């Protein structure tokens with residue numbers, strides 16, 4: 001079986017983890033700080049706070065933004081449910097705005113139309129690795145007095161209009177789940193261009209604890225004293241996993257290059273299959289491709305999926321529109337709310353894309369796709 005995604009762990013990663021696990025700090029030690037500063041090398045220098053997953057990163061970023069009851073968060077439905085679920089958990093109402101048909105990313109006009117005076121955050125999702133039009137979205141959030149967030153679970157390493165992911169939004173969230181562009185097994189990070197938002201994120205990750213006596217209400221309690229001013233959680237990413245993260249970051253440029261090669265090979269091999277729409281390639285984006293999202297006629301998608309799975313090809317569908325989940329239906333969301341994203345979902349099939357895919361694998365998958373439509 002050729003999976004649709006798989007991590008790449010080599011001897012250098014194993015050595016980094018082996019070294020870290022013998023250090024005195026198994027949890028929060030020097031490897032955390034090192035990983036965070038290594039991440040900043042990919043974000044245009046903007047600092048990061050490491051957390052335990054991409055979902056934790058979203059939850060932490062919304063908490064840092066002060067998201068809560070009475071507020072609305074505008075986002076794309078063409079995403080993993082966590083982008084919306086974490087805002088809903090904090091008590092906000094999620095407003096789904098439709099995507100751009102070419103890229104699958106939040107459409108700026110649809111996002112502008114979804115704004116109300118309760119909008120506090122707008123969250124773009126870098127679908128497959130490609131950012132939304134962040135300049136157009138910035139105009140919308142500036143006008144709305146809202147923060148701009150970017151779920152960049154797919155896109156660390158992408159550079160858009162000369163600016164790296166991490167520098168495009170007020171808050172950017174990353175995921176280091178095993179299928180993503182680099183992995184720490186489970187893991188994630190919040191990146192911010194605002195020192196204040198970053199400090200709030202760092203505090204939320206660690207129970208909300210205030211350790212600096214200068215900021216405490218009762219600093220004379222004693223040298224052991226720490227206090228909580230706002231609630232937080234334990235979302236700390238351990239040293240051992242941060243050591244894996246730093247090691248993976250050293251390989252990220254090579255990962256990005258190989259993913260781009262494979263993606264281009266799919267494009268070329270599928271160019272003669274009339275039924276397949278290959279991903280958009282905007283000239284202003286240097287993309288770290290996470291997915292290879294092909295689109296086929298909606299009435300053929302299920303049969304093609306079954307055909308490829310039967311042949312041992314681990315295809316996937318990304319994503320069921322977030323508002324179709326019963327939990328959002330129960331909150332009043334309806335099918336038809338975002339027709340472009342819904343049509344995208346009906347047509348989408350993700351072909352295997354990871355560093356270990358060979359050129360022969362790509363050719364075999366494309367021959368199967370071609371054969372399916374020819375037969």
Ligand SMILES: *Cc1c(COP(=O)(O)O)cnc(C)c1O
Pocket residue numbers: 053054055056079080082083125151153154175176177186187188
């Ligand atoms: C993977 C992913 C997440 C969640 O990340 P985890 O690390 O799995 O919690 C959130 N949003 C998007 C778009 C993702 O792909």
